[in-house]
Amino acid sequence: MCLAIPMQIASINGSRAVCSIKGIEREVSLFLLQDEPIGIGDYVLIHVGYAIQKISAEEARSTWELLDQMLTEDAQHA
Amino acid sequence: MALDDARQWLDKIRALPLTSPVRIMNVCGGHERSISMAGLRSALPDMIDLIPGPGCPVCVCPEEDIYQAIQIGLNEPDSIVVAFGDMLRVPVNVSSKSVRSLEQAKAAGADIRPIASPSEAVRIAKSEPGKTVVFFVAGFETTCAPVAGMLAEGIPDNLLLLMSGRLTWPAVAMLLDYETPSFDALIAPGHVSTVMGPEEWQFVVDRHGFPAAIAGFTPDSLLAAIYSVLRQKLDGRIFLDNCYQQVVKPHGNPTARRLIESTLTIVDAPWRGIGIIPASGLELRADYAQHNARLRFPVHAENARKNAGAMPPGCDCARVVLGRIKPVDCKLYGVSCTPRSPVGPCMVSDEGACRIWWSSGIRTRSAEHEETTCT
Numbered sequence: 001m002c003l004a005i006p007m008q009i010a011s012i013n014g015s016r017a018v019c020s021i022k023g024i025e026r027e028v029s030l031f032l033l034q035d036e037p038i039g040i041g042d043y044v045l046i047h048v049g050y051a052i053q054k055i056s057a058e059e060a061r062s063t064w065e066l067l068d069q070m071l072t073e074d075a076q077h078a
Numbered sequence: 079m080a081l082d083d084a085r086q087w088l089d090k091i092r093a094l095p096l097t098s099p100v101r102i103m104n105v106c107g108g109h110e111r112s113i114s115m116a117g118l119r120s121a122l123p124d125m126i127d128l129i130p131g132p133g134c135p136v137c138v139c140p141e142e143d144i145y146q147a148i149q150i151g152l153n154e155p156d157s158i159v160v161a162f163g164d165m166l167r168v169p170v171n172v173s174s175k176s177v178r179s180l181e182q183a184k185a186a187g188a189d190i191r192p193i194a195s196p197s198e199a200v201r202i203a204k205s206e207p208g209k210t211v212v213f214f215v216a217g218f219e220t221t222c223a224p225v226a227g228m229l230a231e232g233i234p235d236n237l238l239l240l241m242s243g244r245l246t247w248p249a250v251a252m253l254l255d256y257e258t259p260s261f262d263a264l265i266a267p268g269h270v271s272t273v274m275g276p277e278e279w280q281f282v283v284d285r286h287g288f289p290a291a292i293a294g295f296t297p298d299s300l301l302a303a304i305y306s307v308l309r310q311k312l313d314g315r316i317f318l319d320n321c322y323q324q325v326v327k328p329h330g331n332p333t334a335r336r337l338i339e340s341t342l343t344i345v346d347a348p349w350r351g352i353g354i355i356p357a358s359g360l361e362l363r364a365d366y367a368q369h370n371a372r373l374r375f376p377v378h379a380e381n382a383r384k385n386a387g388a389m390p391p392g393c394d395c396a397r398v399v400l401g402r403i404k405p406v407d408c409k410l411y412g413v414s415c416t417p418r419s420p421v422g423p424c425m426v427s428d429e430g431a432c433r434i435w436w437s438s439g440i441r442t443r444s445a446e447h448e449e450t451t452c453t
Binding site: 004015027029031032033034035036045047048049050052053055056058059062063065066069070 | 196220227231324327337
């Protein structure tokens, strides 16, 4: 539950944003980053629908690789 | 690239002149998952023992709270109980003929809904104004921050919270205060620290003189942290290392911390099968009393209920959570307790060590070191 996933911000409307990862879109809250300069194209770590930190594109990529690997292995042992 | 980095860290660790065993504890289900999936245990020298510790909020959520959530769903008219998916399958200690989990309460006709975000709780409450929606929250700091955000943004009158929020560091402090701690060094949790800041773990070094490093979730970040604590131990130079600097900033997320402070209060709190840990719980502040499900509903505690608050009979989850035994050491592991029909919470939750080991293919003690390796 404490594993947050990186997504990229596609659009912003007040404290809500639409974020995407590999073609999947989710509405998320930017409320916990209200004091940070944040814009479209930025990468954020999402946990239970809330962005908890801004991150770099490189950091986002390395976590995606890890998640891909975990999902594959999970499916193998399900 | 990350894989090359991981290999380099492995080589560096293998080259260390270790002369005695070192037990390194992690306190995060996400870390344990990465360690098990990447097969780090088998890749590392035998002298290094990686121990999963208290890293699963579902596993330590008080049995009484789950029982209370079930009873609210079954008995309170016009109620809807919402909870993160993991919580729905955790069994409480009642006879097999009674309703044993939120999932069974749902089958028995109660309105119980799994949610993935606090925003969903708000949305359900708004769309069902005639109902009382009870959001049952089990979670560590990372999850409590979004809950605090939800509260601060404003919630509808018909949304109540049953809070079982927990802080991770007091559990580690308790383990370190034991006469014989079950570990020698700590890998501190990455996303808890993202919210709370690395400073929360400074006590491990300052008060106890234990090596500590904050890690991210990729194998290379975890291996960097493992290398750091081993090196600290060998050099006798102990400090709090941050191997996840890209994400874990000094003071964490100050906005999230401010919101937690303004909506939640720290209380002494029970951990399932472990007991009360002082100042380890997050509960609603008095200003939110009208949203506190504990104050709204009677406590459904039947004195006659056997084993209230305990782990299920025969289940060794408590010692697994404390890092005293490994999942495979529990007599029920893989016998009567599997992900399909879990007995204890550690086999239910995606963050429970038993569930993670089982999904990584570990079936017996000897297989602990036979996972597929990343080398």
